[in-house]
Amino acid sequence: MYDIIYIGGGLNYAGAIVAAKNGKKVALIEKDMNQLGGVCLHKGCIPSKMFLHYSNVVYESKNEILKGSLQLDMNTLFEKKDALLKSVTKVLQKQCSHIELIEGEGKVVAPHKVNVNGETLEAEYIVMGTGSHHFVPDGIELNEKDIISSDGVLNLKELPKKVAIYGVGAIGLEMASFFATAGVEVTLINRKEGLLPKAHASISLAVRTQLEKLGVILLENHPIIKAKSTQKGVHITFEDGKSIYMPMLLVATGRKPNVDVAACEDIVVERGIKTDAFFETTLAQHYAIGDCNGKLQLAHAARAQALNVTQQILGNDPRALNLEHVVKFIHTLPMSYAEVGKTKGQLEKEGIACKESLVTLNQFTYSVYNHAGKGLMVSYVDEEGFILGAEILAPNAEELIAMVAMSLAGEMDKEQAKRTILAHPTFSEALERTFYKL
Numbered sequence: 228m229y230d231i232i233y234i235g236g237g238l239n240y241a242g243a244i245v246a247a248k249n250g251k252k253v254a255l256i257e258k259d260m261n262q263l264g265g266v267c268l269h270k271g272c273i274p275s276k277m278f279l280h281y282s283n284v285v286y287e288s289k290n291e292i293l294k295g296s297l298q299l300d301m302n303t304l305f306e307k308k309d310a311l312l313k314s315v316t317k318v319l320q321k322q323c324s325h326i327e328l329i330e331g332e333g334k335v336v337a338p339h340k341v342n343v344n345g346e347t348l349e350a351e352y353i354v355m356g357t358g359s360h361h362f363v364p365d366g367i368e369l370n371e372k373d374i375i376s377s378d379g380v381l382n383l384k385e386l387p388k389k390v391a392i393y394g395v396g397a398i399g400l401e402m403a404s405f406f407a408t409a410g411v412e413v414t415l416i417n418r419k420e421g422l423l424p425k426a427h428a429s430i431s432l433a434v435r436t437q438l439e440k441l442g443v444i445l446l447e448n449h450p451i452i453k454a455k456s457t458q459k460g461v462h463i464t465f466e467d468g469k470s471i472y473m474p475m476l477l478v479a480t481g482r483k484p485n486v487d488v489a490a491c492e493d494i495v496v497e498r499g500i501k502t503d504a505f506f507e508t509t510l511a512q513h514y515a516i517g518d519c520n521g522k523l524q525l526a527h528a529a530r531a532q533a534l535n536v537t538q539q540i541l542g543n544d545p546r547a548l549n550l551e552h553v554v555k556f557i558h559t560l561p562m563s564y565a566e567v568g569k570t571k572g573q574l575e576k577e578g579i580a581c582k583e584s585l586v587t588l589n590q591f592t593y594s595v596y597n598h599a600g601k602g603l604m605v606s607y608v609d610e611e612g613f614i615l616g617a618e619i620l621a622p623n624a625e626e627l628i629a630m631v632a633m634s635l636a637g638e639m640d641k642e643q644a645k646r647t648i649l650a651h652p653t654f655s656e657a658l659e660r661t662f663y664k665l
């Protein structure tokens with residue numbers, strides 16, 4: 228009998244380590260121990276941001292002040308990425324030394340009972356953190372060779388000359404930026420019209436301009452009904468009957484929660500495993516954290532949830548997390564997009580009265596040599612001046628937005644924000660300016 232069984236070794240590991248350090252008898256079940264750390268470490272955040280880092284260096288090198296022009300050596304990038312992930316996995320395994328690590332596929336089959344490798348284990352508390360998987364629309368024949376998911380991109384040993392990308396969400400936009408800055412011709416296919424539908428219109432437009440400047444060809448209102456690998460390349464057929472051939476198609480049309488782990492009828496599954504504000508499922512003492520509960524698909528949110536649940540189990544009575552205050556970002560290049568709290572689209576949709584303050588980056592000399600002339604920052608406050616949220620399009624926007632995330636957590640108003648004097652020359656000055664203008 229365990230105190231806690233964690234199923235899924237993604238961000239769940241963070242909770243398991245804390246529980247074990249606090250003297251709990253803990254088991255962590257992971258399908259593939261080489262994947263300890265989950266999608267974020269092995270197929271998501273870390274490798275994708277490493278790829279983006281190097282493709283941005285290539286982009287930066289294409290500058291008249293710098294002599295010569297760099298190229299990505301995909302083979303070496305692949306090897307370095309693999310070596311890095313292996314060493315981090317080893318460190319993680321060491322950190323889990325007080326946890327019983329069980330390799331196998333876990334399933335909750337009855338209250339407090341988990342089946343794994345033909346055995347039934349029991350625990351007072353169970354925390355499911357089984358993540359999500361790629362969603363592939365009907366008619367697209369994914370083969371991870373020339374019709375690939377993001378996993379396929381992160382395993383490429385050579386760049387294609389051209390690539391088509393289906394989907395304009397986080398993966399589509401990041402991978403379009405990766406390929407385009409690395410010198411690949413990108414056709415970005417959107418089944419609908421518009422980019423970043425929840426963002427401020429000026430930001431959506433600037434992101435579009437940035438992609439076009441990188442040479443990305445945008446096909447909007449182009450739903451794909453069929454994609455098949457042929458000897459001539461990937462044959463992509465659109466709803467209007469037209470078709471094209473491409474050497475490679477990346478499918479980036481979203482991810483679906485892994486819910487098979489909940490094989491006990493007391494645990495209700497909707498879009499994801501249903502949970503309350505404390506990530507408890509419909510069965511008491513059974514929790515679901517991260518991508519599998521269908522709330523947010525972000526590593527930092529999954530980690531916060533795993534730790535919050537663990538603190539509850541340890542009896543520390545933590546506050547409910549405010550998932551509205553989780554930072555979201557898309558690492559487009561050279562400027563990335565980040566938001567926290569409410570975006571313009573959300574404020575409009577929810578009919579929230581607010582005041583917005585927009586500052587463009589072209590008025591800062593710093594933007595000239597940072598490819599940020601089209602960047603901007605917008606902050607929103609309510610009628611009493613309390614901060615509601617912000618959106619940023621700037622280099623490393625995901626770092627800059629941290630200030631607003633902290634202001635939201637501290638329930639600051641614009642007068643308090645105005646007292647901040649930030650460093651010059653930086654982009655953070657522009658954020659300071661948005662509050663000053665309110």
Ligand SMILES: Cc1cc2nc3c(=O)[nH]c(=O)nc-3n(C[C@H](O)[C@H](O)[C@H](O)COP(=O)(O)OP(=O)(O)OC[C@H]3O[C@@H](n4cnc5c(N)ncnc54)[C@H](O)[C@@H]3O)c2cc1C
Pocket residue numbers: 234235236237238239256257258259262263264265266267268270271272273275276331332333334356357358359377398485487488516517518519523524525526527528529
């Ligand atoms: C290309 C890409 C880039 C991304 N970039 C970012 C980013 O920059 N920032 C960010 O915040 N998020 C990013 N994400 C999202 C992020 O990776 C996920 O939100 C995060 O990994 C979710 O963590 P998790 O613990 O819920 O699930 P996962 O990380 O998916 O971990 C779940 C684990 O459970 C295991 N498992 C599944 N079923 C079972 C079972 N029945 N029994 C045992 N084990 C099981 C799996 O093998 C896996 O190791 C990215 C995702 C992708 C695909």
Ligand SMILES: NC(=O)c1ccc[n+]([C@@H]2O[C@H](COP(=O)([O-])OP(=O)(O)OC[C@H]3O[C@@H](n4cnc5c(N)ncnc54)[C@H](O)[C@@H]3O)[C@@H](O)[C@H]2O)c1
Pocket residue numbers: 364393394395396397398399401418479480481482523524525555556557558
């Ligand atoms: N920087 C980051 O934090 C980061 C980076 C990459 C991925 N992620 C996470 O990974 C998750 C998955 O990323 P994603 O880009 O695949 O998903 P997404 O939900 O961000 O975007 C999916 C895209 O596919 C389109 N789409 C959805 N269903 C479709 C269908 N049936 N046919 C055609 N198009 C369809 C959507 O309109 C959208 O353009 C995201 O939710 C995100 O949270 C985060």
